[in-house]
Amino acid sequence: MKTRLKILWLQGVTCNGNTHSFLNYPHLSYILETFEFLYHPILPATYTLEEITTCAYECDILIFEGGYDSRMMRINTSMETLVNHYGSHARYVIAAGSCASFGGMLKQSDPEHITGLGFDQKELKGPFAQNDKLINLSGCPIHPEWMGYTLRMIAEKKPISVDELHRPKELYAYLAHHGCTRNEYFEWKVDAEHFGTKEGCLFYHQGCRGPMTHASCNKILWNEVSSKTRVGSPCFGCTEPDFPRTDMFETKTNMSIPQDVPFGISKRSYLTMAGIAKSFHIPRLEQRLIDDNA
Ligand code: SF4
Incomplete structure (x- = not known):
């Protein structure tokens, strides 16, 4: 059986809007056939959140939803540890939604500590600032087709050209x-x-x-x-x-x-x-x- 690319979908400070929006993707069956979800908050996945927080695995694509707060805990592991571990092994890090991209709506709840993965609004900040792995799919919530497009490009090994805010030009030009x-x-x-x-x-x-x-x-x-x-x-x-x-x-x-x-x-x-x-x-x-x- 063909090895499927491994996706880990992590959530920071979030309303779940991007997860729910993505469930409306009309070609979700293609995603489930093409990729293995190591963890996803709703979709069928290989591991539980408890198992993921041991940092015993590696993924090809880290998808992060919500504002990033390094101090946040998932079970007994900090968000900083989780993002650093899974992000350093992943080939792509996808920020799903405007909170993960720039801080967005949920940054308002704690402006001092919450940022995006690579940007604090327009300022470079966060664990993937100036990192070429980062793809920002901003939107509140994310358009499901935009995530579908990005994952399909990765699966087909096609290049994704991005703008200065790391957003795919095909979607955000x-x-x-x-x-x-x-x-x-x-x-x-x-x-x-x-x-x-x-x-x-x-x-x-x-x-x-x-x-x-x-x-x-x-x-x-x-x-x-x-x-x-x-x-x-x-x-x-x-x-x-x-x-x-x-x-x-x-x-x-x-x-x-x-x-x-x-x-x-x-x-x-x-x-x-x-x-x-x-x-x-x-x-x-x-x-x-x-x-x-x-
Ligand atoms: S034409 Fe442009 S400005 Fe007018 S409603 Fe449409 S998007 Fe908005």
Whole structure:
């Protein structure tokens, strides 16, 4: 029988969101056939957590979920010991989710001690800072297809090109704005006035971070059918190191001018372009897409 690559899925300070999201991966059977889980908090695995904490084994891929706190204990072993042991033997270390990548949401519970595996927000910090093994799959939670893609690339011995924050470029070179069905509204500055509508862009009134967020949520759809912006909820920028921010349903403005504008565009250029676009009146974009009374 072909030897399967060994995965160890460890959890730090976590809400379990990435584990649960990954269970929605449509090709989970491929993962279970291709890899052996030495330990996973939910999926069938070879060893128990008690056995894993003896550090008597080695894995090919360490997947870490949650914020990293070196002092945290798993049974009688510190997280620092576990991560150092399994991470030093692994060929790849995958940070699953934004807490494992940058500290994320759970860093808020103890900002002094919780970091990602290689970054504290944007700053290099943690046991895998500047380590080429590290692959960050940021997101709150992780998109299951992104983990599936990464594991498949490893299984097929294909190179994974990463950006400066160690995120696979194939998944994170895009912006959440790319592929959003509201792009035409964005171009002509027709804004959604209310939460949850099918029409309008969510940038100006609803806090959408799509044009400033590296993520392929509108290219690789969630559950293969949808995304936040497609159902009328703004992108919160959950794949970026500064997540979470405050007041995520609001676009922060100074004198009615958005505080942040799309990547690569100066504020002056954005305002000029927005002013011209707004001067056009396009009745089609101001109507309901679907007339409930028709
Ligand atoms: S809703 Fe967000 S992602 Fe979609 S077009 Fe508007 S700004 Fe871009």
